[in-house]
Amino acid sequence: DELAHTNIPGSLREKRYQDVEEILKAGIDVFSTLNIQHIESLNDLVARITGVVVRERVPDRVLEDADEVVVVDVTPETLEERLLEGKIYAPEKIEQSLENFFQRRHLIALRELALREVADNVEEDAATLKGQSCNIHERVLVCVSTYPNSLQLLRRGARISNYMNASFYALFVDNPDRFLTKAESLHVETCQKLCQEFNGQFLRVQSPNIAQAISEVAKQYRITQIVIGESQQSRWKLLLRGSLTQQLVRSLKHVDLHIIATEKN
Structure with missing residues (x-):
């Protein structure tokens, strides 16, 4: 129990997880428990949420090396009940813990953090399986061009990203056979700055x-939502070559496409 804790003075190793690593090297299976606030990479975030710097921590590799991770998910109300019943701390520490680290708002935030950590692990595990994908987190990609409507697309994409609490990306595809004019280059730079203002990542x-x-970038970044403008091509070109939308629908089976209507110049 309590994998992150420190061993008693005089022990061969300082931390319990170090004992576990030695036991695993000997070919023995180990079952242990760990709280979300004890993961090293989350330490700063936990401190911002709770105002408490957790001293007992384990390296992320310990969790990454586990063959299986099972989340024991309980509501904040259930945890509070267990605390009040004396199932976690001694009676003299109950009130203090409820007023500090185990405040209701802290418990809600830590629970969400734990669920997100598991979701990340599920995505990473699925990504290692050939031909399989499992995108749990939403990721929005806005496709910008040299057309003026790109700024409108970025704003719409940013709103969608905010609604979904999603990562935000913008993509500009540079045709190597065509040089951009000075005005077009400035327009792309403006798109990049606006993307960054929305805390997005601009890809070129x-x-x-x-x-x-677009399809390759979407697969690489595990995009779930793509925002594009309606086609600026003539009907004849669309009939002969097919629209960008049709091509993306064929190549991306599990991605939602948002086609934003714009005024043609």
Whole structure:
């Protein structure tokens, strides 16, 4: 129990997880428990949430090396009941713990943090399986171009990202066979600045095939939502070549496409 705790003075190793690593090397299975606030990489975030710097911590590799992680998820109300019943701390420490680290708002935030950590692990595990994907977190990609409507698309995409609490990306596909004018280059820079103002990541790739480039980026970054503008091409070109939307629908089976209507110049 309590994998993150420190061993008693005089022990061969300082931490319990170090004992576990030695036992595992000997080929013996180990079952242990760990609270979300004890993971090293989350220490600063936990301190911001609770105002408490947790001293007992384990390296992330301990969790990453586990063959299986099971989340014991209880509501804040249930945890409070267990505390009041004396199932976690001695009676003299109950009131102090409820007024400090175990405040209701802290418990809600820590519970969400634990569920997100598990979701990340599920995605990473699925990504290692050939031909399988499991995108639990939403990720929004806005496809910008040299058309003026790109700024509108970025704003709409940022709103969608905020609603979904999603990561935000913007992509510009540079055609290597075509040089941008000065005005077009400035427009792309403006798109990049606006993307960064929305705390997004601006991506720029070179490819003569726009649909293929968008598809590859979407797969690489595990995008779940794509925002594009309606086609600026003539009906004849759409009939001959097919629209960008049609090409993306064929190549991306599990991605939602948002086609934003814009005024044509």
